[in-house]
Amino acid sequence: MLEVENLVIEFGGLRALDSVSFRSERGQILSIIGPNGAGKTTLFNVVSGLYRPQSGRVFLGGRNVTGMPAHQLAHLGLSRTFQNLQVFFQMTALENVMVGRHIHEKRGVISHLLGLPSITRHNTQSQIAALQLLDQLRLASYATIPAGSMPFGALKRLEIARALALQPDVLLLDEPAAGCNPSETAELDEIIKDIAGTGVSVILVEHDIRLVMDISNEIVVLNYGRKLAQGSPIEIQSNPSVIEAYLGADATRERAHVEGA
Amino acid sequence: MSVSDVVLLSPSRSWGVLALGSIIFVLSFVINSEFHFRVLAMVFIFALAAVGLNVLMGHAGVVSLGHAGFFAIGAYAVAIGPAHLGLSSWSSMLAGVILAGLIAFLIGRPILRLKGHYLAAATLGFGLLLFMVLTNEVPWTGGPDGMSVRRLQIADWRPAGAKFWFWVAGCMLVAGTWLAINLEKSPTGRALRAIHGSEVAASVNGIDVAHYKLIAFIISAVFSAVAGAMLALLDGHVTPSVGGFLLSLQLVTMVVLGGIGSIFGAVVGAAVLVLLPQFLTSLHEYEHAFLGLVLILCMITLRAGIVPTVAAALKRR
Numbered sequence: 018m019l020e021v022e023n024l025v026i027e028f029g030g031l032r033a034l035d036s037v038s039f040r041s042e043r044g045q046i047l048s049i050i051g052p053n054g055a056g057k058t059t060l061f062n063v064v065s066g067l068y069r070p071q072s073g074r075v076f077l078g079g080r081n082v083t084g085m086p087a088h089q090l091a092h093l094g095l096s097r098t099f100q101n102l103q104v105f106f107q108m109t110a111l112e113n114v115m116v117g118r119h120i121h122e123k124r125g126v127i128s129h130l131l132g133l134p135s136i137t138r139h140n141t142q143s144q145i146a147a148l149q150l151l152d153q154l155r156l157a158s159y160a161t162i163p164a165g166s167m168p169f170g171a172l173k174r175l176e177i178a179r180a181l182a183l184q185p186d187v188l189l190l191d192e193p194a195a196g197c198n199p200s201e202t203a204e205l206d207e208i209i210k211d212i213a214g215t216g217v218s219v220i221l222v223e224h225d226i227r228l229v230m231d232i233s234n235e236i237v238v239l240n241y242g243r244k245l246a247q248g249s250p251i252e253i254q255s256n257p258s259v260i261e262a263y264l265g266a267d268a269t270r271e272r273a274h275v276e277g278a
Numbered sequence: 279m280s281v282s283d284v285v286l287l288s289p290s291r292s293w294g295v296l297a298l299g300s301i302i303f304v305l306s307f308v309i310n311s312e313f314h315f316r317v318l319a320m321v322f323i324f325a326l327a328a329v330g331l332n333v334l335m336g337h338a339g340v341v342s343l344g345h346a347g348f349f350a351i352g353a354y355a356v357a358i359g360p361a362h363l364g365l366s367s368w369s370s371m372l373a374g375v376i377l378a379g380l381i382a383f384l385i386g387r388p389i390l391r392l393k394g395h396y397l398a399a400a401t402l403g404f405g406l407l408l409f410m411v412l413t414n415e416v417p418w419t420g421g422p423d424g425m426s427v428r429r430l431q432i433a434d435w436r437p438a439g440a441k442f443w444f445w446v447a448g449c450m451l452v453a454g455t456w457l458a459i460n461l462e463k464s465p466t467g468r469a470l471r472a473i474h475g476s477e478v479a480a481s482v483n484g485i486d487v488a489h490y491k492l493i494a495f496i497i498s499a500v501f502s503a504v505a506g507a508m509l510a511l512l513d514g515h516v517t518p519s520v521g522g523f524l525l526s527l528q529l530v531t532m533v534v535l536g537g538i539g540s541i542f543g544a545v546v547g548a549a550v551l552v553l554l555p556q557f558l559t560s561l562h563e564y565e566h567a568f569l570g571l572v573l574i575l576c577m578i579t580l581r582a583g584i585v586p587t588v589a590a591a592l593k594r595r
Binding site for chain 1 (some may be wrong): 456457459460461463464465466467468469471472474475476478479480481482483484485486487493497539
């Protein structure tokens with residue numbers, strides 16, 4: 018579904034991404050791991066159209082979308098969440114998810130100003146779809162509550178619900194488990210598997226190694242902007258260079274960090 | 279919560295429009311002096327402009343410090359059209375409103391790329407530029423003294439008096455409020471509020487941020503121009519002050535005071551800012567100081583603005 022070819026991006030002479038390539042498949046979970054500063058979020062920002070790469074190409078469903086702005090990529094079926102929450106705090110949970118349906122909604126400002134009956138009907142359809150998603154992510158009880166007064170773990174899931182409302186082919190999840198407690202993380206495990214089960218290609222950036230190893234079909238390891246290794250969870254766990262760079266000492270520290278948070 | 283509860287989630291704010299209309303209707307019986315009709319017509323006119331500006335400021339989160347510019351385009355259109363171009367007042371008003379929308383479109387495209395203070399400075403620049411044009415183009419605008427506005431004519435009837443404009447402005451305000459409420463509940467309204475919340479998140483959800491900001495800018499410009507045209511026709515005279523920085527600032531204050539993002543807040547904010555000076559005239563030279571004090575106290579005690587603060591207080595009960 019998503020294919021990334023030799024991506025390079027530099028910030029002030031520092032190569033944040035150095036010739037990174039991979040491809041994701043329908044219904045599969047591809048995880049991207051690596052120490053802090055390895056370029057994981059930068060990769061997401063390039064793929065989702067927020068940054069423009071110096072060189073390299075991004076293909077979405079076989080189409081070259083390199084450098085395309087984010088809002089156009091959304092129309093082509095790409096959706097994402099954010100590591101640092103990007104929730105519409107002054108809107109209700111339901112409205113947040115309804116925004117995710119933007120590309121499926123009828124445009125036309127004049128008809129919106131006049132509140133034509135067809136718009137009201139569409140609004141109701143959007144509400145129903147959004148409410149079902151809230152229900153799916155166990156957020157239904159927050160529907161009419163402003164997002165600003167929701168707890169952190171719920172906001173993480175709200176971002177996922179909003180991203181799903183777009184009905185994406187490719188979903189980028191940026192550290193969905195960060196700041197979540199163990200039971201919330203266990204819930205996420207199920208949620209992400211279910212999403213992939215519907216045929217979505219899920220690309221996951223996550224520090225919770227247990228979650229990554231549990232649900233990934235394929236893992237890409239980044240280190241200093243370069244791809245260090247790629248393979249199944251078992252292959253990655255036994256890869257000596259990965260253990261040295263990341264999984265060895267760091268993994269236990271990361272885990273302690275996550276559990277302590 | 280189940281899907282069947284969805285209907286409950288869309289409280290019909292048409293009640294608000296109905297209430298506003300009823301208040302205007304009742305007011306028409308309560309008051310009887312020409313002066314009072316005139317003051318209330320001004321409240322409705324400025325409220326209309328504030329409701330429009332709220333689409334831009336409250337929903338899209340874009341501050342404009344030059345909206346009096348669009349107000350003045352509407353006002354001068356009904357002055358210049360009949361006087362210099364031989365147009366009727368109606369077609370002048372329409373032309374002025376279209377012109378305001380067009381200018382908003384043209385200047386909005388480049389300046390809405392700017393962010394925060396830079397954008398505010400650019401809108402300020404637009405307002406100042408327009409003020410200079412109105413002051414200096416003496417043959418067209420009468421310069422600093424302004425020019426008189428030909429009275430409206432409907433067939434052979436020349437409606438006179440403030441009561442007529444009380445009704446016209448009242449109806450326009452109800453219509454404008456109704457449009458703004460429809461917009462707020464629509465996909466466009468959600469897109470604008472999303473942009474206010476997080477531009478990055480809005481764009482990854484498929485919202486073309488620049489496009490929607492431009493739409494909000496044009497809508498608010500059109501509302502301001504309609505209001506400006508009505509004020510000029512009510513007054514029978516325009517001066518460059520309708521395009522001045524003070525008016526731009528007053529429009530922003532109305533939106534903030536009433537409650538940024540609240541449509542009825544904009545109406546209340548306009549009412550306070552127009553009516554308060556009328557009550558304070560007895561204070562003579564202390565009037566402005568007192569007005570300033572009231573505004574400061576309002577913002578300290580009612581930080582979210584009058585309407586949202588009161589609404590939250592009522593909900594807590």
